[in-house]
Amino acid sequence: MSVVRDVDAPRPSAEQVKQAPKALLHDHLDGGLRPQTVLEIAREIGHGLPADDADSLGRWFAESADSGSLVRYLETFDHTVAVMQRPDDLTRVARECVEDLAEDGVVYAEVRYAPEQHVTGGLALDEVVSAVQRGFDEGMQQAGGRIVVRQLLTAMRHQARSREIAELSVAWRDRGVAGFDIAGAEAGYPPTRHLDAFEYLQRENSHFTIHAGEAFGLPSIWQAIQWCGADRLGHGVRIIDDVTVDGDRVELGRLAAYVRDMRIPLEMCPHSNIQTGAAASIAEHPIGLLTRLRFRVTVNTDNRLMSQTSMSNEMNALVDAFGYTLEDLRWFTINAMKSAFLPFDERLAIIDDIIKPGYAELGAV
Numbered sequence: 425m426s427v428v429r430d431v432d433a434p435r436p437s438a439e440q441v442k443q444a445p446k447a448l449l450h451d452h453l454d455g456g457l458r459p460q461t462v463l464e465i466a467r468e469i470g471h472g473l474p475a476d477d478a479d480s481l482g483r484w485f486a487e488s489a490d491s492g493s494l495v496r497y498l499e500t501f502d503h504t505v506a507v508m509q510r511p512d513d514l515t516r517v518a519r520e521c522v523e524d525l526a527e528d529g530v531v532y533a534e535v536r537y538a539p540e541q542h543v544t545g546g547l548a549l550d551e552v553v554s555a556v557q558r559g560f561d562e563g564m565q566q567a568g569g570r571i572v573v574r575q576l577l578t579a580m581r582h583q584a585r586s587r588e589i590a591e592l593s594v595a596w597r598d599r600g601v602a603g604f605d606i607a608g609a610e611a612g613y614p615p616t617r618h619l620d621a622f623e624y625l626q627r628e629n630s631h632f633t634i635h636a637g638e639a640f641g642l643p644s645i646w647q648a649i650q651w652c653g654a655d656r657l658g659h660g661v662r663i664i665d666d667v668t669v670d671g672d673r674v675e676l677g678r679l680a681a682y683v684r685d686m687r688i689p690l691e692m693c694p695h696s697n698i699q700t701g702a703a704a705s706i707a708e709h710p711i712g713l714l715t716r717l718r719f720r721v722t723v724n725t726d727n728r729l730m731s732q733t734s735m736s737n738e739m740n741a742l743v744d745a746f747g748y749t750l751e752d753l754r755w756f757t758i759n760a761m762k763s764a765f766l767p768f769d770e771r772l773a774i775i776d777d778i779i780k781p782g783y784a785e786l787g788a789v
């Protein structure tokens with residue numbers, strides 16, 4: 425197939441990117457706090473932090489996460505998780521998350537976190553989900569219908585609570601939870617460890633995504649899809665290991681062909697991948713080739729605090745690196761909306777009533 429782009433196509437300005445409706449499928453609640461909020465709650469609960477003003481703290485998160493290792497990247501979450509243990513703090517963080525996403529022009533978001541990490545203050549799992557939902561509801565109401573946000577419940581892959589968290593996600597599916605995920609260190613913790621949870625979810629006609637192909641390669645992606653039945657891949661960036669490029673010729677291995685043929689959504693998070701060493705730079709990120717090959721690519725933030733990023737920032741970087749146009753950004757956005765764990769009619773309404781008119785207004789053809 426042709427992998428040639430029109431290099432002279434007009435590039436959207438940063439202002440246009442901000443105004444464009446955006447859909448976000450992969451964003452961690454405990455990876456997106458405002459530094460000021462971390463400071464304020466930490467002070468109240470007596471939690472020690474590595475910096476004592478918001479700017480330095482924001483820099484600390486970004487620099488510490490910039491290690492080239494997923495395991496060290498994940499250590500920075502100790503501080504955000506520590507300030508998300510009281511119900512009001514969970515509600516505040518969730519509300520501020522919706523405010524920040526809406527301000528950035530995000531119209532639909534699925535935001536994930538691991539309830540099992542928020543029980544050290546004595547909350548039951550159910551109370552954690554309820555406190556987060558309260559914050560999302562407040563944020564959505566404040567935004568006056570400009571944004572729809574759903575929860576994804578994550579189980580930590582090195583722990584053994586996935587079945588319980590899967591059951592929690594089913595119990596909450598009509599009250600704001602759209603699906604399930606597993607996250608945490610990938611190497612040494614294959615998704616098949618949690619097969620029981622995935623089989624349960626399939627029997628319940630429920631939805632799930634799996635972090636796979638980030639810090640570990642094709643076997644992780646293969647297990648996530650062919651053993652566990654994942655609807656989407658969190659990152660999935662290493663699917664590129666099954667793509668061979670020889671001059672103009674591109675050949676897909678069987679797994680890459682399956683992922684593309686079955687339109688399995690890739691939740692790609694470019695800046696996060698650079699920090700954890702999964703990609704060398706934005707320009708060299710596999711998202712460029714996978715987009716040209718028309719995999720079902722979506723653009724995401726992963727952790728806005730650790731990566732000092734936003735949906736607009738991710739898209740601007742892609743525009744700079746690959747010359748993407750408004751039409752390309754609309755394609756990513758519609759891909760994301762088609763892949764959302766929301767009922768079909770609601771997905772369609774957001775595409776037809778918000779995304780398409782929004783891009784048309786900006787001049788997309």
Ligand SMILES: O=c1[nH]cnc2c1ncn2[C@H]1C[C@H](O)[C@@H](CO)O1
Nearest residue numbers: 452454501536537538578607608635
């Ligand atoms: O990119 C990631 N890969 C694997 N695990 C991650 C990533 N970003 C965040 N996490 C972990 C740390 C959080 O505490 C947890 C739940 O959001 O998920």
Ligand SMILES: [Zn+2]
Nearest residue numbers: 452635658726
């Ligand atoms: Zn993630």
